[in-house]
Amino acid sequence: MLKTYQYKDLTPADIQNLIRRNTDPNNAIQQTVETIIQDVVQSGDDALIGFARKFDQVELSKLYLEKAEIEELAMTISRDQQRALEIAFQNIHKFHSTQLRRERVTETMPGVKCWREVRPIEKVGLYIPGGSAVLPSTLLMLGVPARIAGCKEIVVCSPPQKSGKINGFVAYCLLLLKIDRIYLAGGAQAIAAMAFGTATLPKVDKIFGPGNQFVTKAKAMVQGMTNVSIDMPAGPSEVLVLADHTANPAYVAADLLAQAEHGVDSQAVLVSTDEKLLSAVNKELTQQIDDLPRREIAAKAIENSYAVLVQDLAEGMQFSNHYAPEHLIIESDSWQTVTNHILNAGSVFLGHLTPESAGDYASGTNHTLPTSGYARSYSGVSVDSFVKKITFQQISEEGLQHIGSVVETLAELEGLQAHKNAVSIRKK
Incomplete structure (x- = not known):
């Protein structure tokens, strides 16, 4: 059973303690x-x-x-x-x-061309x-x-x-x-x-x-x-499910357990607007977990997980952005109303029929994603992760006439005479 917190009762310090995971306090x-x-x-x-x-x-x-x-x-x-x-x-x-x-x-100026190549x-x-x-x-x-x-x-x-x-x-x-x-x-x-x-x-x-x-x-x-x-830092897996009264508790429980079976240090968080849904999901967790070959692992992960009761989906998104989940599942008929408010998430799954496991395997998106709150500053793996983008520039005689005096002035005000000379000698 998921321990439940009331979002309205949480202080900023409480939230920081709640969203902390996979720490190594004793090194x-x-x-x-x-x-x-x-x-x-x-x-x-x-x-x-x-x-x-x-x-x-x-x-x-x-x-x-x-x-x-x-x-x-x-x-x-x-x-x-x-x-x-x-x-x-x-x-x-x-x-x-x-x-x-x-x-x-x-x-950028006549005769000054800049570009990047991969x-x-x-x-x-x-x-x-x-x-x-x-x-x-x-x-x-x-x-x-x-x-x-x-x-x-x-x-x-x-x-x-x-x-x-x-x-x-x-x-x-x-x-x-x-x-x-x-x-x-x-x-x-x-x-x-x-x-x-x-x-x-x-x-x-x-x-x-x-x-x-x-x-x-x-x-x-x-x-x-x-x-x-x-x-990126990509450690033990995690999911945050944002669900309202339109969600199917069996689907929600299945999504939480799909993440929990990864390992005992995985985390599955439920954020909901509906107290009845929380009760129904806890009942489903008890029933579904018994059928899992990895039930002992999943049970330990669920012990380290929790639920948060919020007033509405907007408040739920506030908590989600604090948590910055690797996987965010929005199980609501109204998912379109909150997608613009998603600031921090590795990969997002929208609607009742989009399980996170589809992204894990075969939908096409990448499942190597930032965890432990690093979705605040990292993206998941993509082709960009495997390339460097090198900048190029080429200046013609016309371009040097346009940009030369600007560079000379800026180099001089920074006290870098050799930088200025590199332009001046060409202008002569």
Whole structure:
């Protein structure tokens, strides 16, 4: 059952406490991750093999699978499963292919032309979680925009299964993406390996992918230790459902549980205008959770979740913008009235028939999204995440006559004589 709060009774401090999640107050996670990173930097492949033994309970003879092994594993899944992955691939590709656009040249003054051109990030690292649930959909979400962007080298890491291999679903996605090698490393150690490189794993320029708190912390730390960048802080998953009296309590409960089954540190928040709906949803949660194979995980996540009772949808959106959810579901006949008020959210699902799981798998949008309130300042993964936009300018003789004196004046007032001379010498 969700603990319920009355929004009108919450102080600003109460709200800040309520929306805080996935904290590390004693720095226990940071200390663990620091040790893992140091081990990978010092011992490279040996450290990765040791961590596979410790965390994955598997003895690896090598740290990767190549094309022949990938093809063999891919053929172990049914044709229906292959077809589902193909449709998801096609929809994701269709949505993301519209994001790569060429920009126009702008003439800011006569003879002064400026523009931007897109270049792919050359080496990218994709982290595919594989703890309590292996996520082939994440490989599609990261691999498709990387391919569209034109990245020259795509390094994929995922934890090995007990067999020392990967499952057939991930393997089939690798075939769809034309990726011929996958590295068998998970957790913070995989992030460290991609950031620093080992004898086997190449160092990359940017690391992508969601994960648990250890993975998220490792991404943040290696970005500060190297010249490797990251996509965003994308940690334990979360959803906020905004629902009114028109919502179906069974749908709402199903959406909350869909998020809760990700992991015990996931969070599912219900914000509602209707007290009767809250009661009905709690009843549905009790009934539906018993049928889930991952009910113990979901139950613990629900224990860490809550509901907020608001006066109307507008007030509900106020709380949602404070929370800045990774996923926002608006289950109301009147969803059109509040979309303009959405300021902070990773991905939004509108109406009664748009479950978040559609976006997780196959609608086409990307499911690698900012969590823990980072939707206030980060966007989800897109083709833009895999490219750099380089600015260009070209000045003609006419352009130099127009802009030269402006640059000379500004350089002089800043006391930078060499800057002024670079223009003056050309004007002569």
